[in-house]
Amino acid sequence: xxxxxxxxxxxxxxxxxxxxxxxxxxxxxxxxxxxxxxxxxxxxxxxxxxxxxxxxxxxxxxxxxxxxxxxxxxxxxxxxxxxxxxxxxxxxxxxxxxxxxxxxxxxxxxxxxxxxxxxxxxxxxxxxxxxxxxxxxxxxxxxxxxxxxxxxxxxxxxxxxxxxxxxxxxxxxxxxxxxxxxxxxxxxxxxxxxxxxxxxxxxxxxxxxxxxxxxxxxxxxxxxxxxxxxxxxxxxxxxxxxxxxxxxxxxxxxxxxxxxxxxxxxxxxxxxxxxxxxxxxxxxxxxxxxxxxxxxx
Amino acid sequence: xxxxxxxxxxxxxxxxxxxxxxxxxxxxxxxxxxxxxxxxxxxxxxxxxxxxxxxxx
Numbered sequence: 087x088x089x090x091x092x093x094x095x096x097x098x099x100x101x102x103x104x105x106x107x108x109x110x111x112x113x114x115x116x117x118x119x120x121x122x123x124x125x126x127x128x129x130x131x132x133x134x135x136x137x138x139x140x141x142x143x144x145x146x147x148x149x150x151x152x153x154x155x156x157x158x159x160x161x162x163x164x165x166x167x168x169x170x171x172x173x174x175x176x177x178x179x180x181x182x183x184x185x186x187x188x189x190x191x192x193x194x195x196x197x198x199x200x201x202x203x204x205x206x207x208x209x210x211x212x213x214x215x216x217x218x219x220x221x222x223x224x225x226x227x228x229x230x231x232x233x234x235x236x237x238x239x240x241x242x243x244x245x246x247x248x249x250x251x252x253x254x255x256x257x258x259x260x261x262x263x264x265x266x267x268x269x270x271x272x273x274x275x276x277x278x279x280x281x282x283x284x285x286x287x288x289x290x291x292x293x294x295x296x297x298x299x300x301x302x303x304x305x306x307x308x309x310x311x312x313x314x315x316x317x318x319x320x321x322x323x324x325x326x327x328x329x330x331x332x333x334x335x336x337x338x339x340x341x342x343x344x345x346x347x348x349x350x351x352x353x354x355x356x357x358x359x360x361x362x363x364x365x366x367x368x369x370x371x372x373x374x375x376x377x378x379x380x381x382x383x
Numbered sequence: 384x385x386x387x388x389x390x391x392x393x394x395x396x397x398x399x400x401x402x403x404x405x406x407x408x409x410x411x412x413x414x415x416x417x418x419x420x421x422x423x424x425x426x427x428x429x430x431x432x433x434x435x436x437x438x439x440x
Contacts, residue, residue, distance in 0.1 A: 097432070098417070099404035107402075121404055123432070148437040176437075223439015249436075295439075326440055342440035 090370045091116040092363075093141035095154065095165070097123050101348045103144050105359040113363060115370075122147075122154050133161045140370045141165045142324075142362070144344060148176045148221060151344060164373065166366060167323035167343050174320045175343030178256055179220045181320065188319040190312060191337045193330075194259040201245040204255040208237045214260040221251060223342075224295040230260060261330045261337055267292045268303050268329040268336075269350055271358055272317035274368075278361040280305045280313075281353040294349030302353045312336045324362050384421075386428045390414045397426045406431050 092110055094117055096103050107117035118138055122145050127134060141158060143165045145151030156169035167175070174180050185192040197220075198207035208215055214232045217240060222228075231237045244252040270280040286297035294300065303309075313327045316338045326345030330337045347358045384397040386407075393411035397418065401407070405418045407428065416428035 096404055098406060099402055100406075104402060104405075119402070119404065146438050147435060148439065150437075221437055226436070226439075344440050346440050 089114060089116050090367060090374070091118050091138040092366050092370060093118045093120045093138040093163075095120045095122050095141050095143050095145060095151070095158075097121070097145045097147055097150055100146075100346075102346060102359065105351075105357075106142060106144070106363060109357060109360045109363040110367075112360075113367060115363075115367060122150055125154065127154075127157055127161075129157070129160075131161065134158070134163065137161075137163050139163060139373055140366060142366055143167060143172070146344070148172070148223070148344075152176060164369070166369070167325070168321060171321040171323050171325075172343040175325070175341045177220050178218055178340070179254070181341055182256075184319050185316060185338055185341075188315065190316050190319060191335060193261055193337060193339055196257050198255040198257070200253055201241050201255075204241045204244075204257075205234075205237060207255055207257045211257050211259050216258045216260050218256050218258060219251065220254050220256050225291040225293040228291060230290065231257075258339075261332050261339070263330045263332060265290075265292075266331075267339070268309065268331070269294075269300070270305070270309065270313040270327045270329060271345055271347060271350060272313055272322075272325045272327055273361050273365045274322065274324075275314065276361070277305055277310050277313050279347075279350050279354045279356060279358055280309060281350045283349070294346070298349070300349045300353040309336055312338060316341055324365065384424060384426045386416070386426050388412060388414055389416070389428070389430060395428065397428075401426070 110117040143151050152172045155165045158165050182195045196207040196210045198204045217229045219227045266282045266284045269283050271278050280303045281300040282303045283292040283298045285292045292298045316327045317325045320341050326342035328340040386395045388395050388409040391412040395409050401418050407416050415431040417431040419429040420427045
């Protein structure tokens with residue numbers, strides 16, 4: 087019997103991608119590394135013969151990952167996560183909308199679409215609040231706004247940028263939380279790990295990419311429930327769900343479609359990559375069985 | 384294995400378990416490189432992409 091082959095679509099090989107490849111091989115599968123930067127994909131092909139039928143999407147560039155995912159899907163290749171999931175997770179405005187629509191607690195958010203209306207959005211939330219770009223990660227351009235003067239300066243700075251995305255103002259209430267948030271990793275129908283992320287000493291942002299540290303966090307049934315509901319709301323797959331604690335309740339503020347897990351791995355004995363690989367192989371097996379059944383019919 | 388930094392000509396050490404696509408940095412000037420090819424004890428590197436606005440999770 088042929089070994090199952092799973093593609094790993096990357097544009098930069100980090101620890102996570104090496105770990106996924108290693109775990110695939112440990113489970114007797116082949117990992118085919120696919121450099122997204124080097125793909126040339128004729129859209130009139132019926133399928134891309136060199137690409138396996140199931141691919142784990144691991145691009146660090148959101149737009150590259152999203153567009154190559156939709157191209158693969160159009161040619162019958164299944165990618166985890168799907169382009170639909172990536173789009174919902176990669177755009178904070180869409181994420182907020184889908185969380186609210188599904189009744190999942192999330193910070194109060196107001197959005198405005200010009201510098202002229204931005205101050206009104208900020209005043210609607212009140213001070214302190216947080217301004218975020220709708221696309222972006224690692225805490226970039228996430229700014230706490232504590233007074234009107236800061237708000238005016240930020241609006242002016244954004245207005246002068248050539249990028250039209252800078253005049254979409256996504257304003258969120260600042261949650262009164264402990265100096266930490268919770269990163270949960272959902273794989274299919276399971277929450278495989280939950281860790282606290284503490285901000286570095288000189289920062290209020292908890293991103294591990296900015297020097298935040300992790301500690302184990304007990305997965306309560308309430309936490310598991312809200313994480314799985316958030317994961318399902320965006321379409322499911324392999325997701326990093328970020329949760330804040332607010333006066334005894336959980337609030338989901340972000341769902342990450344291409345989750346980094348090096349930081350979380352330091353706080354758990356379980357191999358996060360192995361759980362991701364197990365999930366991918368189970369989907370690959372289902373696809374292979376379906377293909378065999380339809381071939382027999 | 385070693386490669387030469389394209390900026391400052393310093394030696395950039397490549398670990399034996401390196402894979403194509405991995406990022407290595409020049410110890411002298413800090414320039415980032417991507418491992419482009421590996422084989423028979425030789426390695427080639429190319430300038431790595433710089434961080435873009437849409438990079439992340």
